[in-house]
Amino acid sequence: MIPPQIPTRQGMSxxxxxxxxxxxxxxxxxxxxxxxxxxxxxxPEFKQAVSTGVQIAQCQQNMHEIYAAIDRYRQRNNxxxxxxxxxxxxxxxxxxxxxxxxxxxxxxxVSYRYFQPGPDTSDTxxxxxxxxxSVMNQKIPIIMLKNxxxxxxxxxxxxxxxxxxxxxxxxxx
Numbered sequence: 001m002i003p004p005q006i007p008t009r010q011g012m013s014x015x016x017x018x019x020x021x022x023x024x025x026x027x028x029x030x031x032x033x034x035x036x037x038x039x040x041x042x043x044p045e046f047k048q049a050v051s052t053g054v055q056i057a058q059c060q061q062n063m064h065e066i067y068a069a070i071d072r073y074r075q076r077n078n079x080x081x082x083x084x085x086x087x088x089x090x091x092x093x094x095x096x097x098x099x100x101x102x103x104x105x106x107x108x109x110v111s112y113r114y115f116q117p118g119p120d121t122s123d124t125x126x127x128x129x130x131x132x133x134s135v136m137n138q139k140i141p142i143i144m145l146k147n148x149x150x151x152x153x154x155x156x157x158x159x160x161x162x163x164x165x166x167x168x169x170x171x172x173x
Contacts (some may be wrong), residue, residue, distance in 0.1 A: 052135060055103045056142065059130050062098045063144045066112065066128060069093035085114050103132040123147035 040046050066085065069092040073082050082088060086109075089096045101111035113129040128144040143151045 049135075052103075052133065055101075056133055056140075058102045059133065059142055060150050062101065063112070063128050063130070063142070063150060064148075065098050066093065067144060067148050070127070081116050083116060085110050085112065101130050101132045103130075117146050121146060 066088070069088040070082065072092045073088060074080065085099050089099070093099070096109065099110045099112065100108075104111040111130060111132060113131070115126050115129070117125060117127065123146050125146050126143050127146045130142045131139060133140045133142060145151065
C-alpha cells in the first residue's frame with residue numbers, strides 16, 4: 001500500500017491571492033472615480049456651480065468689508081449710520097469696487113441694497129442685501145444683518161414686494 005501524499009504548497013498562498021484581489025478592486029475603483037471626476041468637471045453645469053460658489057464667497061467677503069467700513073464710520077460719527085454706501089468711499093472703504101458684487105453685470109457702481117438702521121433697530125434687522133445670485137434658476141438673496149451675521153436662504157419667498165428685504169431667511173451660513 002502506498003502512503004497518501006501530503007499536499008505541498010506551490011505558488012501563492014490564499015492570503016496573497018486575496019490581498020492581490022482586494023488591491024486590484026481598489027485600483028479599479030480609483031480609476032473609475034478619476035474618470036468620473038474628469039468627465040463631470042468638463043460639464044458646463046459643474047463649471048457654473050463652481051463659478052457661482054466662488055462669486056458667492058467673494059460677495060460675502062465684500063459684505064464683511066463693507067460692514068467693517070460702516071463700523072469705522074459709526075465710530076467717527078457718534079454711532080450714526082451713513083445715509084448710503086457711497087459715503088464710505090474712500091475714507092472708510094479704500095476700494096470702491098467692494099461695493100459691486102462679482103455676480104452683478106449692471107453698470108451701477110453699487111450692487112448692494114443698504115437698509116439704514118434707525119437708533120432702535122434690532123440687531124437682527126437686515127443691513128445689506130445682494131440679489132444678484134441664482135442657483136438652479138432660482139434667485140438666492142444674500143443678507144447681512146445689523147449684527148454682522150450673513151444669511152443665505154435655501155429658498156426664496158416669491159411673494160415679497162420689490163424693495164423689501166427677505167423677511168425671514170430659512171437658512172443661515
